[in-house]
Amino acid sequence: MQVTLPDGSELELEDGATGADAARAIGEGLARAALAVRQDGQVRDLSAPLVDGAPLEIVTAKSPDALELIRHDAAHVLATAVTELYPGTKVSIGPPIDDGFYYDFEFPEGATVGEGDFERIEAGMREHIKADERFERTDIPATEALKRFLEEDQPYKVELIEDLIRDQGVETVSLYRNGPFVDLCRGPHGPSTKRIKAFKLTSVAGAYWRGDEKRQMLTRIYGTAFLSQEDLEEHLERLEQARARDHRKLGRELGLFMFSELSPGSPFWQPAGMPIWNELTGLWRDENERRGYKEVRTPILYDVELWKQSGHWDKYRDHMYFTDVEERAMGLKPMNCPAHIQIYKEERRSYRDLPIRYSEAGLVHRHEPSGVLHGLLRVRHITQDDAHIFCTEEQVEEEVIACLDFGFFLYEIFGFDPRLELSTRPPVRIGTDEMWDAAEEALEAALRHRGLEYELNEGDGAFYGPKIDLHMTDSIGRPWQLGTVQLDYSMPDRFGLEYTGADNAEHRPVMIHRALLGSFERFIGILIEHYAGEFPLWLAPVQAVVLPIADRHLEYAGRVRDELAAAGLRVELDERTESVGKKIRDAEVRKVPHMLVVGDREQEAGRVSLRRHREGDVGAVEVSELAKDLAAEVAERRAPSAQKDLS
RNA sequence: GCCGGAGUAGCUCAACCGGUAGAGCAGCCGCCUUGUAAGCGGCAGGCUAGGGGUUCGAGUCCCCUCUCCGGCUCCA
Numbered sequence: 068m069q070v071t072l073p074d075g076s077e078l079e080l081e082d083g084a085t086g087a088d089a090a091r092a093i094g095e096g097l098a099r100a101a102l103a104v105r106q107d108g109q110v111r112d113l114s115a116p117l118v119d120g121a122p123l124e125i126v127t128a129k130s131p132d133a134l135e136l137i138r139h140d141a142a143h144v145l146a147t148a149v150t151e152l153y154p155g156t157k158v159s160i161g162p163p164i165d166d167g168f169y170y171d172f173e174f175p176e177g178a179t180v181g182e183g184d185f186e187r188i189e190a191g192m193r194e195h196i197k198a199d200e201r202f203e204r205t206d207i208p209a210t211e212a213l214k215r216f217l218e219e220d221q222p223y224k225v226e227l228i229e230d231l232i233r234d235q236g237v238e239t240v241s242l243y244r245n246g247p248f249v250d251l252c253r254g255p256h257g258p259s260t261k262r263i264k265a266f267k268l269t270s271v272a273g274a275y276w277r278g279d280e281k282r283q284m285l286t287r288i289y290g291t292a293f294l295s296q297e298d299l300e301e302h303l304e305r306l307e308q309a310r311a312r313d314h315r316k317l318g319r320e321l322g323l324f325m326f327s328e329l330s331p332g333s334p335f336w337q338p339a340g341m342p343i344w345n346e347l348t349g350l351w352r353d354e355n356e357r358r359g360y361k362e363v364r365t366p367i368l369y370d371v372e373l374w375k376q377s378g379h380w381d382k383y384r385d386h387m388y389f390t391d392v393e394e395r396a397m398g399l400k401p402m403n404c405p406a407h408i409q410i411y412k413e414e415r416r417s418y419r420d421l422p423i424r425y426s427e428a429g430l431v432h433r434h435e436p437s438g439v440l441h442g443l444l445r446v447r448h449i450t451q452d453d454a455h456i457f458c459t460e461e462q463v464e465e466e467v468i469a470c471l472d473f474g475f476f477l478y479e480i481f482g483f484d485p486r487l488e489l490s491t492r493p494p495v496r497i498g499t500d501e502m503w504d505a506a507e508e509a510l511e512a513a514l515r516h517r518g519l520e521y522e523l524n525e526g527d528g529a530f531y532g533p534k535i536d537l538h539m540t541d542s543i544g545r546p547w548q549l550g551t552v553q554l555d556y557s558m559p560d561r562f563g564l565e566y567t568g569a570d571n572a573e574h575r576p577v578m579i580h581r582a583l584l585g586s587f588e589r590f591i592g593i594l595i596e597h598y599a600g601e602f603p604l605w606l607a608p609v610q611a612v613v614l615p616i617a618d619r620h621l622e623y624a625g626r627v628r629d630e631l632a633a634a635g636l637r638v639e640l641d642e643r644t645e646s647v648g649k650k651i652r653d654a655e656v657r658k659v660p661h662m663l664v665v666g667d668r669e670q671e672a673g674r675v676s677l678r679r680h681r682e683g684d685v686g687a688v689e690v691s692e693l694a695k696d697l698a699a700e701v702a703e704r705r706a707p708s709a710q711k712d713l714s
Numbered sequence: 715g716c717c718g719g720a721g722u723a724g725c726u727c728a729a730c731c732g733g734u735a736g737a738g739c740a741g742c743c744g745c746c747u748u749g750u751a752a753g754c755g756g757c758a759g760g761c762u763a764g765g766g767g768u769u770c771g772a773g774u775c776c777c778c779u780c781u782c783c784g785g786c787u788c789c790a
Binding site for chain 2: 169179180181182183226269271272273274275279280281284286287289315317319327328331365386408431433435436437438439440441444446447449451452453458472536547548549550551582584586588589590603614616617618644645646647648649650651652653654656660662665667668676678683684705
């Protein structure tokens with residue numbers, strides 16, 4: 068047989084040769100370094116026979132495939148140690164993931180495993196790695212595997228095999244053995260356990276079997292593995308740095324917002340946080356106006372009759388807050404759409420009025436399950452940058468495109484690059500199939516005509532319509548949804564919305580629900596992490612602080628402060644009788660972008676010594692010029708020239 | 715909501731096997747009048763999340779509740 072190597076050369080091998088044979092034929096060093104092979108885009112075991120005539124690539128520690136391979140190996144080693152330490156443990160699945168691996172177990176009755184047990188488990192894993200146990204693959208008939216796992220009382224493996232047989236008509240399955248542990252596994256694996264050069268267990272968590280909350284909760288152990296100790300340490304270092312930009316930590320340190328046990332999931336905005344809020348809502352307001360939206364403001368509490376009519380009562384009740392003062396049942400709004408519908412219905416509408424675009428920084432309350440609350444990123448008190456567009460069917464595509472463009476305009480300001488998802492009809496929904504067909508088609512057309520890439524998320528739409536969502540990730544890579552553009556043919560129907568057409572007949576408008584930042588709470592949370600608390604000037608809570616050196620400079624310092632304030636800047640004067648070093652340190656810790664030191668020299672020259680956050684001393688500048696420059700930078704809402712590295 | 719973990723001064727963290735709750739920073743008072751990341755000294759600060767229990771004695775052990783953290787499910 069013959070295979071082609073990456074450099075184009077041909078390698079002649081005996082029939083039935085394996086990856087290991089090929090590596091050896093090329094060189095002893097490579098044979099030692101080889102972890103697996105890649106052929107036809109697939110990674111395979113070194114021990115697997117090669118495909119005749121196909122290009123061959125030897126996977127070594129340098130290959131992009133290597134990490135995934137050894138992490139998968141590590142997951143098996145984890146299961147090996149765990150089943151030894153906790154006899155009777157039932158194993159389920161253990162895949163590699165983005166930055167590590169996990170394995171889900173059902174521990175024997177009464178046993179709980181926490182992070183305190185990691186040391187023992189890791190010690191067990193190290194034993195197996197030291198023993199350099201080979202990963203041996205055997206292909207056996209599915210029925211035989213079924214029998215084996217039934218005998219071993221491994222119900223999760225049994226279920227997996229049963230499903231493989233039933234859904235995919237699988238006849239043979241592969242088992243992998245390393246030391247005493249045998250697992251049902253598709254592979255591939257590295258040659259032996261010793262190739263896992265560095266690993267660490269990171270956390271333990273509950274996870275539903277097959278992600279189904281109605282099924283058994285298993286114990287998931289997370290870990291990570293690398294090809295060298297240095298890589299592992301670097302990874303842990305990165306995690307450490309990511310934690311430093313956690314918005315909850317920065318929010319507390321910078322005095323931006325807080326939470327109280329007395330109102331879980333509801334942020335309290337502290338003085339330093341308000342400028343961010345106000346600047347952001349200001350930007351939102353300016354742009355809405357420029358794009359033809361009319362701002363409205365609506366109540367938060369409504370008769371439950373409204374929620375019954377909108378369908379929220381049926382589909383969303385569990386997430387709503389209710390109250391019945393004086394025997395009248397009322398509910399806090401979880402969405403703004405029914406409120407905007409009331410305004411639409413207040414007058415007769417003509418086709419000449421459409422599209423009508425209502426925007427509102429709408430305060431909604433959603434009873435999010437207690438376990439999911441997460442700083443500003445998942446709250447119960449949500450201020451959406453909401454808007455509802457009432458338009459004709461012909462106008463839908465154009466309006467959707469305008470929404471997306473609006474979104475990209477906003478994200479551009481912050482240097483965000485969101486990911487798009489198109490979500491289609493969910494199993495539980497209102498409206499007819501014809502409505503859903505039209506709505507899904509319209510959204511797809513808008514995406515297609517703008518040439519935008521998106522992921523398809525079938526069955527994930529809102530209960531009243533399909534949607535396009537815009538996603539971002541936080542400092543440690545967790546994805547969060549920001550904006551959403553949702554199409555709705557149902558709500559206008561339920562509320563009997565109409566407009567008079569050119570034909571003098573009544574027609575039904577289409578509604579577009581649209582939030583671009585998502586919610587101001589979440590967006591600010593993402594911003595804090597994105598900027599690591601070092602906001603661009605227009606968002607900085609305090610834009611400049613004047614630092615007099617001694618008491619005799621207080622008066623001049625006050626004049627400097629006033630001049631900058633007159634230019635519209637948020638500026639403070641540090642009047643404390645502290646050393647300059649101390650005042651500078653405090654301003655640096657607060658991440659104030661500009662520090663203006665004034666002493667005898669500056670006072671005499673009518674200047675300030677400018678120090679920039681993280682940059683240090685810049686030198687003396689004219690006060691009037693500085694005021695002008697800073698005001699201009701604020702007016703442009705200029706993004707920072709480049710994202711600075713955290714060090 | 716589910717699984718696991720945690721909750722000690724405003725913040726960050728100590729407190730051995732159950733034996734008088736302690737430090738740094740922040741705060742307050744004084745001194746220092748200060749030149750680019752912490753000047754010096756003193757004082758004050760606690761129902762150890764809340765409630766119940768075991769014990770001569772509980773921050774520490776047990777039970778319940780609340781909140782937070784990491785996941786899962788769900789979600790802007």
